[in-house]
Amino acid sequence: MIKYLGSKRRLVPVLGELFAGSGARTGLDLFTGTTRVAQEMCRRGMDVTAVDTASYSEVLAQCYVEADADTVDAAEVAGALDRLACLEPVRGYVTEVFCERSRYFQPRNGMRIDAVRQGIDDLYGDSPLRSLLLTSLLRAADAVDSTVGVQMAYLKEWSRRSARELVLRPPVLTPGAGRAVRADAASVVDDLPHVDVAYLDPPYNKHRYxxxxxxWETLVRWDRPEPYGVAAKRADCRDAVSRSVFNGRRTMPAALAETVRRVRADTVVLSFSDEGYVALPDLVEMCRARGQDVRTLSFESDRYVGAKIGIHNRAGEKVGSVGRLRNVEHLVLAGDGDRLDAMVARVAALQEA
Ligand SMILES: C[S@@+](CC[C@H](N)C(=O)[O-])C[C@H]1O[C@@H](n2cnc3c(N)ncnc32)[C@H](O)[C@@H]1O
Structure with missing residues (x-):
């Protein structure tokens, strides 16, 4: 899966046990990001709706949540990827903006990304395979990028992985046909169907996805926006419309409280980092406002790799000290007390195993 801030890679087994312990058959992943958690819901046999504002998350959800592993023809996917992989490299937007003007990819790979991305629109624009092919390209590009996992900057020296060849692999699909929804969680929350369990993993600080x-947003939209600044960001990164209410220190607590209160689910699982704008007692209060029982679980984990490398200026000199290297991820559960206890017991059993 792509490198992603706040991705719940390590928590997925815990979340899977929580979902199973709740006996849920329907699930909502309201800030789905990489779709890792939604995928786990699918693997647990749930009917899943995955929501996010990002275009790349929508494509990932179309691939991993909407497409059903049991009905997609694997040979057809493999054939399409082979066809795309054979396209003649071209110097297009990716090469010019992300390899020459900035340095996210080595030009050799950038030219292949350009060819494959255009090929997906030209050859598979109306195909049900489109989201699978785009997902394969996103993952392939992520595997040869030259960043520490965020695209606000790229490395001064090429990363070792950037020298590798771009390889298109078929995505590993999950069973069941769910729904991908590209929408603002705060606006859409009332329109979503009632579910057995809703998982909420909102942004927790000012860092805007x-x-x-x-x-990734540009690669999916393929709208060739005017780039600006050293990081060659999209011009609309500066627009108010691209800002999330969940990234504002002042706007986030009320927006989150409202979303938690309104989400239509028997059980809510709310993820939040101890580095976020809202402290654990306030998260518990937000969940209590649903009129349900509440339990909390906390897990310590490594912070993202950029935190370990430290803070550097444009010349690559260290200008700040390395902050703490571990953070705590809180899970606040709201629902029927007996059901929550059964969920927590599954996690305890997992940790003892
Ligand atoms: C902490 S990440 C979720 C990570 C995800 N659980 C995973 O494991 O990959 C938060 C996500 O919220 C999304 N987001 C930000 N503002 C949003 C909003 N207003 N509505 C829906 N999603 C939003 C971001 O695009 C990002 O993918």
């Missing part, structure tokens, strides 16, 4: 992953 739209700007941090502008390369």
């Amino acid at each position: 739209f700007a941090n992953y502008h390369v």
Whole structure:
């Protein structure tokens, strides 16, 4: 899966046990990002709706949540990827903006990304395979990028992985046909169907996903925006419309409280980092406002790799000290007390195993 700030890679087994312990058959992943958690819901046999504002998340959700592993023809996917992989490299937008003007990819790979991306529109624009092919390209590009996992900057020296060849691999699909929804969680929350369990993993501080992953946004939209600044970001990164209410220190707590209160689910699982704008007691209060029982679980984990490398100026000199290297991810559960206890017991059993 692509490198992503706040991705719940390590928490997925825990979340899977929580979902199973709740007995849920329907699930909502309201800030789905990479779709990792939604995929786990699918693997647990749930009917899943995945929501995010990002275009790349929508494509990932169309691939991993909407497409059904049991009905997609694997040979057809493999054939399409082979066809795209054979296209003649071209010097297009990616090469010019993300390899020459900035340095996210080595030009050799940038030219292949250009050819494959245009090929997807030309050859598979109306195909049901489109989201699978785009997902394959996103993952292939992520595997040869030259960043520490965010696209606000690229490395001064090429990363070792950027020298590798771009390889298109078939995505590993999940069973069941769910729904991908590209929408603002705060606006859409009342329109979503009632579910057994809703998972909420909102942004927890000022770091905006739209700007941090502008390369993926552009690669999916393929709208060739005017780039600006050293990071060659999309011009619309500066627009108010690309800002999330969940990234504002003043706007986030009320928006989150409202969303938690309104989401239509028997059980809510709310993820939040101890580095976020809202402290654990306030998260508990937000969940209590649903009129349900509440339990909390906390997990310590490594911070993202950029935190370990430290803070550098444009010349690559260290200008700040390395902050703390571990953070705590809180899970606040709201629902029927007996059901929550059964969920927590599954996690305890997992940790003892
Ligand atoms: C912490 S990340 C979620 C990570 C995800 N659970 C994973 O494992 O990949 C937060 C996500 O919220 C999305 N987001 C930001 N503002 C949003 C909004 N107003 N409505 C819906 N999604 C939003 C971001 O695009 C980002 O993908």
